[in-house]
Amino acid sequence: MNAIRKAFITLALFACALSAGTASAETLINGAGATFPYPIYSKWFSEYAKVKPGIKFNYQAIGSGGGIKQITAQTVDFGASDKPLSDAELRAAHGELLHIPTVMGAVVVTYNLAGVGKGLKLTPEVLSAIYLGQITRWNDPRLVRDNRGVRLPNAPIVVVHRTDGSGTTAIFTSYLCSVSAAWKGKVGTGTSVNWPVGLGGKGNEGVSGQIKNTANSIGYVELAYAFENRLPYASLKNKSGHFVEPSIASTSAAAAGAAKHMPADYRILLVDQPGKNAYPIAGFTYLLVYKHPKDAAKGKQLVEFLKWELHKGQKMAPALLYAPLPPNVIKMVERTINSIK
């Protein structure tokens, strides 16, 4: 019997400790969604905790699809997605759902060609033809024409793509859609598509591993991953006719170029945007927030965080290899954040 009493006391103490923990006036804001911005979001949450100690964020990186489902079902306070929601997805939400762009990423074309460093020049026509299986050899005249002085081998092109469903694939295929009618008609865009040619690698590491191991291969990975692993990357010809290297500045330039025709809900893909320095395969990543949050107190805290992120937070982005929003877009987003009630 003594043992039972002991167990009860332990239990009671444990219960006290639990209720004390929740009673200390801490606001917990829950979010779920995209994996791509997870490193910068965790940085923001931990930095914000130093500014406002009472606010705690719990973010689960379960993928954009999961984030959209959870915010639609209102099981979280904010969602996160790498792709803008479709009209049908917006209609399914409980009330008006806002897209808040936070940072940007880009997709980089990388390759393994002996004796060729970074800076292979690719036009949209050539890149889409390679992925459609219409250009099959490196010494194709269309490739040689753009790369005078580069020794391109007389060898077949080994095409590599992502095989796991991912926002990177969605951005890359939407770029190919916007520059190639043939791609749009034959393949389309999505997190997974029916690839006409090529090998599939799992994740950025699978694609880059495949490329490193395979001579004369080409593939695409996230900008941050390419930079961290020092992969060679191609310069792409943008809408204004310039060959642009992928970089944090050229990714921000893509959003700056898009600002003139930016829709009020930011549902735009930053592919093939105008601007001399705009890199053509970029994209926003968004937080998804209800205009009228279910929990008004939490909503207020979230708005404060968003304002902090938009000014102080942006400066932390380049160190983590994310492109910050350009000033003209920050102004627009600030108005949107202020509209949250």
Add this chain to the structure above:
Amino acid sequence: MIFLPPRWNIKRGLNGDFVFKGMTVLFAFSILGILLLMTVAMYRQSLPSLAKTGWSFITAKEWDPVEGNFGALPYIHGSLLSSLLSLALATPLSIATALFITEVTNRRLGSMIAALVELLAAIPSVIYGLWGILVMAPWLQRTVEPFLNDHFGSLPFFSGAPYGVSMLAAVLILMIMIVPIITSITKEVLLAVPDSQREAAIALGATRWEMIRMAVLPYGRSGILGAVILGLGRAIGETMAVTMVIGNTPKISWSLLDPGYTMPSVIANEFAEASSDLHAAALMEIGLILLVITLVINIMARLLLWSVTRTAGGKA
């Protein structure tokens, strides 16, 4: 037990056997129940896809999440080809290893090799996968596949460009992964063969090989077949290592040098970011097909075993 007051203890005289029997029945049937519930859940989740494509799901070759066209044949082909081929390579290797441990070598060396084989079985599959993509695939691409292509390229099985990641890589990695399982179970089965069997054969003037062939292997036949089926189960369900080396291309090809795709791989790759409800349902239906295929293979193996033991005149 601390939390139970004495009066809750089972009284002397209460039928302990009855309680024990009840518990074992409950647990045994709970396994069946779990299988049933899983099947029902998977069936219900895959209803949108079943309703849209029907039986043509198994015969269609196109997998296009953008257009919403789903056909599972490339995945079924890839799963069956990779697991059956790896089984064909692993079975003789495993049985020979088990025979070496139990019949040929001495106790000390035998138990050492047995321990090493069991160590292989404990390595997580992602480690095999990493080794496969970093070490084996480049080796296949530079050495083995060009050799096969140069000398046997006229055969349809060895045609095509050497990429490294390929059906061949998946078959080899699966073989390495299932050899320890088949070997260690076969070893236990052979150890269970009574020495009187062996002594009888040797007394009749059999050589060691004849003894193994006539007395040891027939006695352990059903156990060895069970080991092979377990190996097949692991091969057909293996996800991580295969995904990393098979190239993930849903095309049907009989060439071992071409990349392929398997059922578990496509589920693992696409489920987390399935673009529509139909896409998720189609992936769930692939899971259902995988379950059915595993069940059919098991039943066929039982039937095979049954017919073998009958024609051989009961338990040899």
